[in-house]
Amino acid sequence: MKQSNAVFSDDDQRHMRRALELARGAMYRTSPNPRVGCVLVRDGTVLGEGATLAAGQDHAEVQAVKQAWERGHRLQGATAYVTLEPCAHHGRTPPCADLLATQGVQRVVAALADPNPLVAGKGLERLRQAGARVQVGLLEDEAREINIGFISRMLRGTPWVRLKVAASLDGVTALPNGESQWITGEAARADGHHWRARACAVLTGLGTVRADDPQLTVRAVDTPRQPIRIVIDSRLELPTTARLLQSAASPLWIVHALPTEAAAPRLAALRVAAMPGLDLQDIALPPDADKPGKTDLRALMWALGQRGVNELHCEAGEKLNGSLLRAGVVDELLLYLAPSLLGQGAGLAAIGPFHTLAEGLPLRWHAVDPVGDDLRILARLPSSLSF
Helix, strand or coil: CCCCHHHCCHHHHHHHHHHHHHHHHCCCCCCCCCCCEEEEEECCEEEEEEECCCCCCCCHHHHHHHHHHHCCCCCCCCEEEECCCCCCCCCCCCCHHHHHHHCCCCEEEECCCCCCCCCCCHHHHHHHHCCCEEEECCCHHHHHHHCHHHHHHHHHCCCEEEEEEEEECCCCCECCCCCCCCCCCHHHHHHHHHHHHHCCEEEEEHHHHHHHCCCCCCCCCCCCCCCEEEEECCCCCCCCCCHHHHCCCCCEEEEECCCHHHHHHHHHHHHHHCCCCCCEEEEECCEECCEEEEECHHHHHHHHHHCCCCEEEECCCHHHHHHHHHCCCCCEEEEEEECCCCCCCECCCCCCCCCCHHHCCCCEEEEEEEECCEEEEEEECHHHHCC
8 A cells, every 4th residue: 555755754765766766777678577776774874775687687676685795784674675566476586575584674665566466465465474564655656657667567468658759849740751850859869769768669660661761779878678679560561671670689570460371471571681680570460340451559559568568669650650549559648849840741640630629639748848959748648547
C-alpha cells in the first residue's frame, strides 16, 4: 500500500532520491528488466549502492551488497532504499529479497511495489517474515516514470507506446516534396536519440523506410545497447537495399500479414541481402479485420508485450501515426516543435476528418520544456493513465 511521503524523514527522502538517480543511470541497459537503484545505509552512513545491470547480470540490490562487502561493511541492522520491490522469484538471478533478508537488513523502503505477478508483494512479505520493517510509497511517482514501460507490460500485457514527431509550429512534418531534414535543430535531434536509446524497440513503417531509408539506431548518445528495430511491412515489400539490412547492431523484426507460403520467398530474399550476423526475424500477424491487407496494430502490441518489449518508440509518417492513434495503442506523444511556419505539407497524423470538436483525440499535458531553439512537449492520452 502506498504511504504518504510525509511519514518519511528528510534522510529517507535523500537516500531514495539517490536510489532513483542510480536507477536513471541504468536507463539504457536493463531491457527487458526494470531499472532499479538501491542504497544501503546504517546510522547515516552509506554502506553500498548499486543499479541493475544488463539482463542476466546483477540486480541493484546485489550490486549494493557487493559494494558494501568490498568496503568491509556488514549489513546487520541496515536500511535498504530500493526504487522497486526486491524480487522474490528465481529468474536469471536468485531472489534479491532473500539476499537482503539473509544479510540482516532491518528496514526496507521501496518506492514502488513490483507489478510483476511473479513478485507482486511476495518480496516484501518475505522480508517482513524475516523480521524487517517494510515501507512502500516513498517518491512512488518518480519511480513509476522510470519504469513506466515495465509497469505497462506487467499490468496490461502491452508496451508503453511513445509516438515521436518533429514538426514546425503549424504542425508540418515534411514539405510537399518530401523534404523533412531538418525541421528541428541539433539539440532536439540529440534529445530524440536519448528517448530512442531508453526504448526497448524503435518502430517505423514501410513508407518511412522508402522515403528516408533510416537506420533506426542510436547515434547521438552513448549507449551499451541498441534498441530492437521494427518495421511494419504488411506485404513484405521492404527493399533489399534498405540500410536497415546493413547493420547488425540490433535485431530487425519485420511485421507482416502474409500467409507462410507467400512470406517465405520474400523473407528469404531479405535474409540474402542482409549483413552477415543480422538477427532478422519476422512477426506474422492476422490482417486487420477492418482493413484487409493491413496489420492489426492491437495484435502487434500484444505480440511485442509477449516478446518483452517495455517501451516502444515510434518514428513514422503521418499515415502510420494516424493508424496508431486510431487503433488506440498510443500512450504518449513526444513532440518537438520548431519556431518556424511551413504552411503546406505532411501533418502530424492522418486522423479525421471530424465533424465536431468533440470527436478529436483529447490529450493531457505532461511536460513542456525548451530544447535548444525548439520546444519539447510530452502529452498523454487519457487512456494511458488508467493503469
